[in-house]
Amino acid sequence: MVYSTDDIVVATSLQSFKYIFASTATFWTYDYACSLHEEWTFLLRSHWSKMKGLYIVTRYLPFIFLATNLYMSVTPNENPAKCRVLANIESGLGIALVILSECFFILRTYVLWNKNRILLAAILCTLFIFVIVSFSVTFDTTVPAAYTTSAIPGITGCHRSSTSHRLFIPFLLFSVFELGLMILTLIRAIQSSRTNPSHLYAVLLNHNISYYACSLLFSVTTVFILLLLQHTYQTILDSFQFTILATLATRMHLHLWQVNRHPHGSTSALVHIPMSDISFANPME
Template structure:
């Protein structure tokens, strides 16, 4: 997964640095940077903990942060689609904080019991958990419900506005939201069942893979949205602010 992330970053290096250098510094840009580079920190800590028994708790406790940062990108997009409805934003943020607290609690409770054993290769130690409990599926259940709710909110707003708002940026925004939520929902359902049916070694690989894919999707979709906005600006001469989506322009 670390190799896949590095390869993906290398392929989009020119586009990403163009975005980072040309776009204005906003809260959304800061969230983009966190979402983009947090998986790299997770991979580094995961590879390190595979060889050092003293870091068993680092990796599982940071995994939820990567997923939540990706979700927040699309929480803000949904907030924009609903004309910056503050009540809706408060509800979405409260649920997202619930999703953060639950996996953190489970990760801390189960990582304490992780067994550090020597593998078949002499001198190689790692964190091997024989079981992390039946309740490990709960974070994925919460995330599935949350993503399904955001998908429904996006569809409702798209149906309401499909006649009055046919702008290219709006269409891209809606398509991105639906694609991301559908992919995230599929991953969450898969992880929920693997948490119940498979050994920890297999299911941990699945939810780490989910975190990486969602982070890549969220950042690439935001990057594409910014590029579409720049193209419209270059062709019309009128800037439609999208680089700081959801903070300045209601239609960002």
């Protein structure tokens, strides 16, 4: 049987997405297995608080998110309506993961700035505006989108026949938001280095600037992919980025909890800014 060029493009993109989803699930599972001991130590020994609840939701929501992705890619979906429902669920879970992950970075910034409530209010208002715009753009694009399946036997999964370039807007907004948090963190790191004998590099490490930088890098990369690649591959890294953001945020929180349990350990040379009580009554537990 002779297949058209469009059929081959759809089949190739579906296979590429399947590989990306499988790789992302493998990466997340490997990361979870590597940190299993620290994970359960934290879950069993830390006190219950809002931050711990936020950690658990952010850490384990990728299970559902990745399961949805894999289901979309490996299950034959001849029903376009079913594909649309699954795509909307995936989009909602992805945005939820981004918001939950950003909450960790926001609270970290809040603590670094000596719990400045004016700064916190400004950050939260900015995040609220960005989230509303992102929801509007995302669902305005995905809900009316047409979905098809591959005409080639053995190729499963849902394929969006067209993708709007407006999808770059949510990622651009979050790139700007993450850049703002990173700049605020850099300012505090530089101020700390001036009043403390520690090297600036050590201060930057203690302020977890690497987590902010990785988060920003993935957002910027996704923006360029959405703008430069053809629509078939525009959303190829979305799932990977959402999972990475959740991993970075929970890793940062777990590291800070460990540092606060052993404040005189290997990190004693760093400028220690506690984040073990990040709730508003008790700064972070």
